[in-house]
Amino acid sequence: MERIELLKSINDVFIDVLDNEDIQLTEKTSATDVEDWDSLNHIQLIVAIEKKFKIRFKSDEIRSWQNVGEMMDSIETKL
Amino acid sequence: MKDFFELKRNLKKDFSHLRSIKVALLGDTATQFLSVALRGAGFDGGFDLQIWEADFDQIELQVFDPSAELYTFAPDVIILFESAHKLVSKYSKLKPEAYSSFADDQLSKIDKLVTRISEQLTAKIIFYNFAEINDSVFGNYANKIESSFLFQLRKLNYNLMVYATGNPGLHICDLSTVQNRVGKGVFFQSSVYVNTEMVLSIEVLPAVAAQTIDIVGALYGRFKKCLVLDLDNTLWGGVIGDDGIENIQLGSLGIGKAFTELQYWIKKLKNRGIILAVCSKNTESVAKEPFGKHPDMVLHLDDIAVFIANWENKVDNIRQVQSILNIGFDSMVFLDDNPFERNIVRENIPELTIPELPEDPAEYLEYLYALNLFETVSFSNEDKERTKLYQLEAQRADVQRSFTNEDDFLKSLNMVSLVESFNKFNTPRVAQLSQRSNQFNLRTVRYTEPDIEALSRSGDVYTFSFTLEDKFGDNGLICVVILKKENKETLFVDTWLMSCRVLKRGMEHFVLNTIASFAAEKGFSWLHGEYIATPKNAMVKDHYKNLGFEQKKDGYVLNINTYATRPNHINKK
Structure with missing residues (x-):
């Protein structure tokens, strides 16, 4: 999967889970840039992404990402 | 079944037309997602659950402090969620000599919680039982070792069932069954647990919420017959x-x-x-x-x-x-x-x-x-006989067709009714009827077994239960009346409800004769009745009017002193 496609898929998950059509992620986007991306919603996003790509993250991965790009790096290692 | 995110979306919908119930949610692990799932599933079940969530791991603190938020909130339903994970931790910290009494010790703690809550609130308690965890310390041999964790966990689940049989206000929500159905790999997700202290996976939450809402629904009169x-x-x-x-x-x-x-x-x-x-x-x-x-x-x-x-x-x-x-x-x-x-x-x-x-x-x-279509919160001996009762009703309908005059038909039934106050034998049935009667129910105040027991003990409340038997068979206890002293001249009809299978038998007249003569004996002059409309009880809209009550601003009144006994064909047993 191309990087840009991956970003789009993740963007869809964010829109769905946070119920906000306005979300436009970039690789640099971090939790502070997105309304409602708090620690509880973070877990919901993770679970939804895991389901979408049929992967599982390790517990410490979940806490390690600084931005969407790093999350994508993790996903790519599992696809 | 909807997934968690769909349930969450429900939260933005309009709850205003739904029945509102105050629910307190207390857990020894984090419960934020469960709370969302419950409110979302409640919406689909027709309830506006007003959920108050205790802070994390505060069950004892809330329950044993009389001034705690729990008691200020005054919930209708309390959900206690002690998790199997915390159970393992508690067990693991014990000295080996205490292992064997673990289940008993835990149950006595649960008993203290339930007892303390019941002393202060009439809320129904829903307690989640423990999803099985085998710590694999003994392997399969754990089944033969009383002190093993698996042995103690299963014993505790069993103890809970036995304990619940003696506690009408306590309902066990069978989390263990949910885990069996979906599998532990789905039920529990370690990364979610490690990062949030939540022991239920996002995936299983809808099933747990549904199982809980089934009990809430049954508590509020929604079940299949x-x-x-x-x-x-x-x-x-x-x-x-x-x-x-x-x-x-x-x-x-x-x-x-x-x-x-x-x-x-x-x-x-x-x-x-x-x-x-x-x-x-x-x-x-x-x-x-x-x-x-x-x-x-x-x-x-x-x-x-x-x-x-x-x-x-x-x-x-x-x-x-x-x-x-x-x-x-x-x-x-x-x-x-x-x-x-x-x-x-x-x-x-x-x-x-x-x-x-x-x-x-x-x-x-x-x-x-x-x-899980057939959730219930009561079970009485009468339940087992129900099919027979309805078959008898069909027979009666046949016989009725052979009479052209309704009066002759009723006379031919040889009806007798046993009138009693509430007692420990009829309490389960009275409570059941109170939960179940929707159509012939004047005020639709729901009483559970503990409520009924409390009523029987309080002064200035007079209770009546009626059975109806005829030549075809016994309908059992089919009518309940609760009178409360309003002032020294007036008795208020707090509850008048009847099973619809004895409609058109003259039972209303027999009941009114009974309570009117009771009121007269006790020196009251007025009966005060009230009709509270629900979507289902239009059948009794004119009940009091038809029985000769006079309509007033705040309901209907009947003068006992001028009351003339109403004819019917039912005799007192």
Whole structure:
């Protein structure tokens, strides 16, 4: 999967889970840039992404990402 | 079933028309997601759950502090969620000599919680039992070692069941069953647990919420009373009219096993008090043939309260079943293998519950297990006899047709009624009737067993229960009246409810005579009645007016001193 496609898929998950059509992620986007991306919603996003790509993250991965790009790096290692 | 995110979206919908219930949620792990799932699932169940969540791991603190937020909140329902994970931690910290008494010690702690809550609140308590964890310290041998964790966990779950049998206000939500159904790999997700202290995976939350809402629904009078069955390819494989009795699939033949097992399940439901009805597109004699003659039929004609087989449409036939049984469509389940029939019925009677049976009959039973359609919060001896009662009612209807004069018919029934105050024998039935009566119910105040016991003890409250027996059989306890002293001249009719199966027998007159003469004996001059409208009780809108009460601003009043006994054909037993 191309990087840009991956970003789009993740963007869809964010829109769905946070119920906000306005979300436009970039690789640099971090939790502070997105309304409602708090620690509880973070877990919901993770679970939804895991389901979408049929992967599982390790517990410490979940806490390690600084931005969407790093999350994508993790996903790519599992696809 | 909706997923967690769909339930979460429900939270933005309009709850204003839904019944509001105050729910306190206390857990020894984090419960934020559970709370969201409960409120979302509550919406689909027709409830506006006002959930107050205790802070993390505060069960004891909240329960044992009389000034805690829990008591200020005054919930209607309290959910206590002690997790199996925390149970392992507690056990693991013990000295080995305390292992063997772990389950007993835990139960006594639970007992203290429940007792303390019950002292201060009338709230119903829902307690989650423990999803199984095998710590694999002994392997399978744990089953032979009383001190093993697995042994103690299972013992605790068993202890809880025994404990709940003696506590009408305590309801166990069977989390262990949920885990068995979905598997531990789905039930629990370690990364979620490590990062949030939540022991339920996002995926399992809807199932846990549904299981909980089922109990809440039953507590508030929503449960199923009747199962309407199609025949061909639902109760047996094949089409009786085409294949003939020797070729339908039942018993060990082909897929017959699936149908036989389904029938055994339905028979157990009938024994529990679910009324069975048949609604089939068939010639009646052909449809009935297997019931008497097929050696592998588990269900027999005397298990079926109403049997309708004809070539009319199913919508009309189900309406007829409903009118004979006199229960709400929302308390009926319709099982039919044919999606076309299901859709027609669903479109015409949306209140009916119609499971989307899987295409493969082999999957029927597991599918139905998972739906948990027949939740209840009470069970009395009368439940077991219910089918007989409805069959008797059908017989009475037959006899009634032979009388042209209703009075003569009623006289011929030789009706007697036993009138008693509430006591420990009739309390379960009184509570059940209070939960279940929707149509003939003047104020629809719901009382549970503990409420009833409390009522019996309080002064200035007078309670009446009525049975009705006739030459065809005993209807059991079918009417409840609760009078409260309003002032020294007036008794207020707090509750007047009656089972609809004894309508048009003159029972209202007999009851009014009874309470009027009681009131006179006690020196009261007025009875004050009130009608509170609900979507279901329009039947008794004019109840008091018809009985000669005078309409006033705040209800209806009857002058006891000028009251003339109302004629009827019921004698006191």
